[in-house]
Amino acid sequence: MDLMEAIKGRRSIRKYKPDPVPEEAFRTLIEAVRWAPSWSNTQCWEIIVIRDSKIKSEVAKTVPKNNPALPSMAEAPILLVLCGRKGISGYYKGQAETVKGDWAMFDTGLAMQNLCLAAYGMGLGTVIVGLFDHNKVEEILGVPQGVEVVAMTPLGYPATKGSIRARKEVSEFVFNERYRNKE
Ligand SMILES: Cc1cc2nc3c(=O)[nH]c(=O)nc-3n(C[C@H](O)[C@H](O)[C@H](O)COP(=O)(O)O)c2cc1C
Numbered sequence: 001m002d003l004m005e006a007i008k009g010r011r012s013i014r015k016y017k018p019d020p021v022p023e024e025a026f027r028t029l030i031e032a033v034r035w036a037p038s039w040s041n042t043q044c045w046e047i048i049v050i051r052d053s054k055i056k057s058e059v060a061k062t063v064p065k066n067n068p069a070l071p072s073m074a075e076a077p078i079l080l081v082l083c084g085r086k087g088i089s090g091y092y093k094g095q096a097e098t099v100k101g102d103w104a105m106f107d108t109g110l111a112m113q114n115l116c117l118a119a120y121g122m123g124l125g126t127v128i129v130g131l132f133d134h135n136k137v138e139e140i141l142g143v144p145q146g147v148e149v150v151a152m153t154p155l156g157y158p159a160t161k162g163s164i165r166a167r168k169e170v171s172e173f174v175f176n177e178r179y180r181n182k183e
Contacts, residue, residue, distance in 0.1 A: 001121045006117050006120055006121050007117065009120065010116060010117060010120040011125075011161065011162030011163070011164065012069075012126070012127040012128070012162055013072070013125030013126060013127055013154075013158040013160065013162050014068055014069055014071065014072045014127055014160070014162070015071070015072060015075070015158070015159040015160040016072055016075045016076040016077070016125060016154060016156040016157065016158065016159055017156060017157040017158070017159045018075075018077060018156075019077070019156065019157045020077050021077055021078055021124060021155060021156060021157075025122045025124060026078075026155075028118060028122065029115055029118050029119055029122075029124075029155070030047070031118075032114040032115055032117070032118035033045060033047065033111045033114055033115050035114065036107070036110045036111040036113075036114045037107075037110055038089060038107040038110065038111075039088075039089040039090050039103045039106070039107055040089075040092075042088045042089045042107070043107075044084045044085040044086075044088045044089045044104050044107050044108065045082060045083070045084060045085075045107065045108050045111040046082075046083040046084070046085060046147060047080055047081065047082055047083070048080070048081040048083065048141055048143075049078060049080060050078065050079040050080070050081065051077065051078055053074065055140070055141075056073060056074045056079045057074045058140050059073065059079060059081070059137055059140055059141070059152070060073035060074045060079075062132045062133040062136040062137050062140070063129065063131070063132040064131060064132070067129070067131050067132070069127050069129045069131075069154075072127060072154045073129070073152070073154055075154065075156075076125075076154030076155055076156035077155070077156045078154070078155040078156060079152060079153075079154055079155070080115070080152060080153050080154075080155055081137065081141060081149055081152045082108050082111065082112055082115075082149075082150050082151050082152065082153070083108075083143060083147050083148060083149050083150060084102075084104030084105065084107065084108040084147070084148055084150050085104065085146060085147050086102055086104055086146055086147065086148055087102065087146065088104070089102060089103035089104045089106070089107045090102055090103035090104075104148070104150070105150060108150045108151070109150075112128055112150075112151060112153070115153070116128065116153070119155060123157065123158075124155060124156065124157060124158075125154075125155070125156060125157065125158035125162070126153040126154065126155055127153055127154060128151050128152075128153055129151060129152045129153060129154075130150075130151045132152070134148070134149050134150075137149045137152070
C-alpha cells in the first residue's frame with residue numbers, strides 16, 4: 001500500500017469482528033513498533049498483549065461509559081496496552097535535557113502510530129484509547145514503578161469502515177517564517 005494512502009485512509013475502528021489476528025500479521029505489527037524513531041534511540045515503549053477475555057473486560061471497566069471506544073475494548077480479539085518506561089527518553093545521565101522533561105509520551109505516540117498504520121496496511125483495525133483510569137489499569141496489569149501506561153488499542157478485523165472526521169485546513173496550522181500573530 002502506498003504510504004500516503006495508508007496515512008489518509010486509516011480510521012479509528014470502534015467495532016470489531018471476533019476473527020483472530022494471524023500470528024504473522026501480529027509479528028509484523030510489533031516489528032513496526034520496533035522500528036519507530038525515539039529520543040536518542042532510547043525505545044522506551046513496552047506493550048502488554050491481552051488475549052484473555054476476563055482481563056480484557058477488567059481493563060475495559062476502567063474506560064468511562066461516555067467513551068465511544070468502550071464497546072470495542074472487549075470485543076476485539078486482542079487488546080494492546082502501550083506503556084512507557086519513564087526517565088529515559090529526553091534524559092542524559094539522569095537529567096532531563098529539555099524543559100519538556102520526559103519525552104516518553106512523544107515516543108510512545110510514534111510507536112503507536114507505526115502500529116496503527118501497519119495494522120491498517122494489513123486490513124486490521126485499531127483505535128487509540130487515551131481516556132481511561134490509567135492508575136487502575138497499571139494496578140490490574142501489575143505495571144511496576146518507573147513504567148506508565150500511556151494508551152491502549154483494541155486490535156482485530158474491522159466490522160465497520162469507521163467514519164471520516166474532518167481535518168483543519170493547512171493554512172490553519174502551517175505558518176511561514178513566524179508564528180501567526182492573529183491572537
Ligand atoms: C492520544 C489519543 C487519544 C485518543 N483517545 C480516544 C479515546 O479515548 N476514545 C476514542 O474513542 N477515541 C480516541 N482517540 C481517537 C480519536 O478520536 C481519533 O483519532 C480522531 O477523532 C480522528 O479520527 P480517525 O482516527 O478516524 O482519523 C484518541 C486518539 C489519540 C491520538
